[in-house]
Amino acid sequence: xxxxxxxxxxxxxxxxxxxxxxxxxxxxxxxxxxxxxxxxxxxxxxxxxxxxxxxxxxxxxxxxxxxxxxxxxxxxxxxxxxxxxxxxxxxxxxxxxxxxxxxxxxxxxxxxxxxxxxxxxxxxxxxxxxxxxxxxxxxxxxxxxxxxxxxxxxxxxxxxxxxxxxxxxxxxxxxxxxxxxxxxxxxxxxxxxxxxxxxxxxxxxxxxxxxxxxxxxxxxxxxxxxxxxxxxxxxxxxxxxxxxxxxxxxxxxxxxxxxxxxxxxxxxxxxxxxxxxxxxxxxxxxxxxxxxxxxxxxxxxxxxxxxxxxxxxxxxx
Numbered sequence: 598x599x600x601x602x603x604x605x606x607x608x609x610x611x612x613x614x615x616x617x618x619x620x621x622x623x624x625x626x627x628x629x630x631x632x633x634x635x636x637x638x639x640x641x642x643x644x645x646x647x648x649x650x651x652x653x654x655x656x657x658x659x660x661x662x663x664x665x666x667x668x669x670x671x672x673x674x675x676x677x678x679x680x681x682x683x684x685x686x687x688x689x690x691x692x693x694x695x696x697x698x699x700x701x702x703x704x705x706x707x708x709x710x711x712x713x714x715x716x717x718x719x720x721x722x723x724x725x726x727x728x729x730x731x732x733x734x735x736x737x738x739x740x741x742x743x744x745x746x747x748x749x750x751x752x753x754x755x756x757x758x759x760x761x762x763x764x765x766x767x768x769x770x771x772x773x774x775x776x777x778x779x780x781x782x783x784x785x786x787x788x789x790x791x792x793x794x795x796x797x798x799x800x801x802x803x804x805x806x807x808x809x810x811x812x813x814x815x816x817x818x819x820x821x822x823x824x825x826x827x828x829x830x831x832x833x834x835x836x837x838x839x840x841x842x843x844x845x846x847x848x849x850x851x852x853x854x855x856x857x858x859x860x861x862x863x864x865x866x867x868x869x870x871x872x873x874x875x876x877x878x879x880x881x882x883x884x885x886x887x888x889x890x891x892x893x894x895x896x897x898x899x900x901x902x903x904x905x906x907x908x909x910x911x912x913x914x
């Protein structure tokens with residue numbers, strides 16, 4: 598009877614241990630699931646200060662700004678999508694080592710959401726491929742320098758992130774564009790003047806080349822000299838253009854070749870539907886249209902739009 602009682606106690610102890618382990622596992626899983634959500638504050642703005650005062654101590658870092666501003670929602674807005682992607686690219690090129698552990702996690706979570714959005718919408722595929730390749734190349738360089746205080750965090754975590762990037766690249770490579778079932782009016786059904794007008798709205802020469810491969814009629818329009826001339830003049834100054842003149846066999850300026858030569862030498866003009874803005878009066882950084890506690894009489898006149906590079910430059914001390 599004593600043995601049976603002892604066995605019964607052991608069984609109860611074993612069940613309690615199993616219960617505790619299961620409870621801890623559920624708690625850990627819950628925390629991991631919550632980690633997929635960005636560490637954002639309720640306020641969608643941040644005070645940018647570059648020094649300590651009696652009222653404010655410490656510095657505002659890129660990682661802190663990245664955590665506070667609502668990039669997760671911004672990628673769902675078509676006006677802000679390209680802006681956020683450009684920011685992710687600039688961070689991948691030169692700012693990865695300045696991100697804290699939480700900021701790194703937020704960065705990768707946002708990147709994952711960007712990839713999922715592209716897979717669902719089947720848009721901006723090339724843009725995100727280039728972003729992933731830029732990030733992977735940067736990580737390869739940084740991981741090779743491990744041990745020199747280059748990257749924050751465990752090396753195994755970064756290797757795991759690199760594997761995730763390769764997986765996302767494979768998903769984008771395997772994407773199959775779904776043709777719409779509705780057969781209505783297409784681009785080639787429009788008058789030539791409208792087709793040309795639409796082409797003039799494209800700011801990337803590679804999009805023009807791709808569009809020209811859709812149909813023979815579009816191929817002819819995509820080679821229009823005036824189209825490429827306007828594209829060159831939109832992105833580059835007259836001085837830059839004069840330094841990269843290329844003549845065709847007929848002795849005319851080959852604007853298409855000049856464009857692709859120019860983009861290898863100079864940065865293209867960046868234009869975004871919506872941007873982050875900095876209030877010159879109170880030094881608060883926020884998205885356009887976001888209310889912030891400003892004491893100026895006319896807060897609207899104090900705000901300056903920031904390009905992605907200008908945003909990065911705010912945190913270079």
